[in-house]
Amino acid sequence: MPDLLVEIGCEELPAAHCRIAEDALPGLVAGELERAGIPAAGVVAYVAPRRLVAIASEVPDGREARRQEVRGPRADAPEQARQGFARKHGLAAEELEERDGFVWAVSEGAAVPSAELAADVVAGAIGRLQFPRTMRWPGGRFSRPIRWLVVKLGADVISAQVAGVTATGASRGPRPGREAVPIGSASTYLDDLRAHGVLVDAEERRALIRAALAEHQGTDPMAKLEEVVYLVERPRVLVAEFPAAYLDLPERIPITAMQSHQRYFPIRTTAGALEPRFVVVANGGDDDVVRRGNEEVLVGRLDDARFAYDRDRRLGLAAMVAELNRVSFIEGGGSLADKTARLGPLIEALCEANDLDAGVRAAALRAAELCKADLVSRLVGEFSALQGYAGSVYAADAGEPAGVCAAIDEHHRPEEAGGAPPASPAGAVVALADKGDTVRVAFAAGLEPTGSRDPYGLRRAAAGVVAIALDRGWRVDLPALVGESGVGFVLDRLEPVLLEEGVTIEELRAARGSGATEPARVAALARNLHAFAGPRRDAVRDAYGRCARIAGETTPGPVDDALLSDPAERALAEALAADAGGTLDSAADLAAAIERFFDEVLVMVDDEAVRQNRLRLVAGVRDRLRRLGDFGQLPG
């Protein structure tokens, strides 16, 4: 059985879109083949910036004949209707069959060779490929324009058509050449292009770049490798140099100049010192020319950085702080000066709730006043990745204590999901206050994220609040920090963290159902519910369920001991009174008492006073259990 090769030749695709296509193509092509009745043994995808490739192995030679029956008009319908229906199905009226009071068009349907089905398979798979943002060009709509197409089934070209492009058997080599690269078949495809220097398989490029970085001691502190893998299809790894004089700059400045826009990899000695050398991953050209060009570009960036750094230091941090009232925060959130002014009370509350000492409090309050100043610095204007760090460097210049400088540097952390949280307590307090304020202001202005659009980075801010609260185990009063409308949004960020640990979504829902809003408290409840899974938790769940059903709308209230006549209800009241209400162990004891209570006591007695007293007792038990979680969310 032949293999099917599909190569979609595009103008340079964004790296993120390359990864999306790499993940999605195998499933889409397999699905289309399945639908066409010619399922493949397997489908793999290969992606490079100018080509999306799928290879389906062992595609059947064709689809077997399918008998098709279509019901038409009633058998007693006028002749005209019967004729129209027959014509629609390519039959004469007398060829229609009659059954169950209707006429039927029946065709045996011929077997179809795969060569005739493949074009639709290709068009279908490409049509279903989804990107977060697409563009139009005169010809179609896709991530970037489609310029050529190769489709081969075995050794045969399939003339599929997509976006006005007709498939041929010829691919294209690397830029800037224009030669056609004839493709033998799916099995020769990778080698046919490798002969022209193109490595279509991202894994191959990744391995090549990794090996070169290891050889030259290249580092990747800002994680650019995964992007670079999809920016080149003919990787050439070069080692280049810059004047050592730039190593006088604080280390993260040259590192950022190398990595942020240029995607170079800084080189360190084995002892860890930054060297005046870097690794460039190019996509072809003459090594010496390309190396020299990149060296000149980096020198230009380092010059800019030094110019900005010197100007900033001459200006000084205090002058930058004074500029903050001219820079807007987000809509409805005033200026950056207004924002920093709001942080003070939030910091006071966090310190109070968590018994943080006066030193932490003082450092955090001072850092809050200074933490946004670097947003008006030239250095951050050049390299936004340096925000926080630049401020800490200028604060140190201004003689601020080390703890304040560290808190300024750390207050943007965690930089990404799973990234390191602030290392110092003062940094953590400022970070919580800053992120919380951002969420609160945005939600108050109705700017919550919709779909994949999150222009204010609110998901990241909310995830940061959760990550820091959990990391520190601090009490964080979310309604006060992010406003009532932002609470659910922040707690939603617990989901990836806890699910990763093995907690189930039902356990998390149950924990949130407790009404707790402190992230660390909700997480602790969810983890406890998870650890307690088993017969004893099931018993508590069942007990909770019975209480909730019986108590209905009853609100708990004082239970009148004088009305407690039955030993089982007295025992339950005692168990409830004795229960400190903290642990699932004590909840299990309470569950046993309820079990006995329901077995031995009838709640719905005629005596109104006794009945209400018992309902209040049951409602009290229900609410006590609910503090540990809404057990009704747990699977029964």
Add this chain to the structure above:
Amino acid sequence: MAASFQGMISALQAFWEEQGCVIVQPYHTEVGAGTSNPATLLRVLGPEPWRAAYVEPSIRPDDGRYAENPYRFQEHYQYQVILKPAPDDVQELYLDSLRAIGIPIEQHDVRFVEDNWESPSLGAWGLGWEVWMDGMEITQFTYFQQAGGIELDPVSAEITYGLERLAMHLQRVHRAHDMQWGAGVTWAAVREAAERQFSAYNYELADTAMLARHFDDHEMEAGRCVEAGLPLVAYDHVLKCSHAFNLLDSRRAIAVTDRAAYILRMRRLTQAVAAAHLEQVTGDA
């Protein structure tokens, strides 16, 4: 000997003329980018094919550095090409244009790196790349999707070369000041004094009360011209609003709370102009 600045421009003019482009002239009032020239922003509207190329002085008051920075100026030069509809081989055409100005691109690492473009005040956006040569950004390449709030059909390709950077790279100089402009004259001799004076004016001297008044006046005049069926004239006044705004911005005279409102006023005007212009050229009611 690497090409002079003016020699490079002549080569680009000849190349794009050969491709059937109208060589139009820089616009006569300040624009931040060649995109704002009506030869691009208004001509991309509607179905009529259009190919044009031109040098455009890009006036960005806030980019002035008193001629101290090696390649950042409040007046720099772009070479702008607009091709409507975008031809299928537009990337190849662009690479050929680099060959035409004397760049042996086989020796270089020329790459198209994702970069998308948006201008809130023009109601315009597009997707495309910045073009890198050996790591240096030399060109912005955009498939225009929307302008003046109107979806574009057909889509145009816009190519914007950064002329100083390209010339510096070709001439292997690290400061624009040392770049050969032509006829034995350097960039510094042509531009340096003006960069100093305009930086001083833009940052220190420009009369903000006057600029705010000008913004209001030109806004009103633009509205009157749209009403009178003169969208091309109205657009001039929109550009004058935009330059007044940029100057106010470089004077740090735009309050935080007013910024979004200014941008919205310009976008509304541009949209009104674009709609009126499109109506005239297509004859739609």
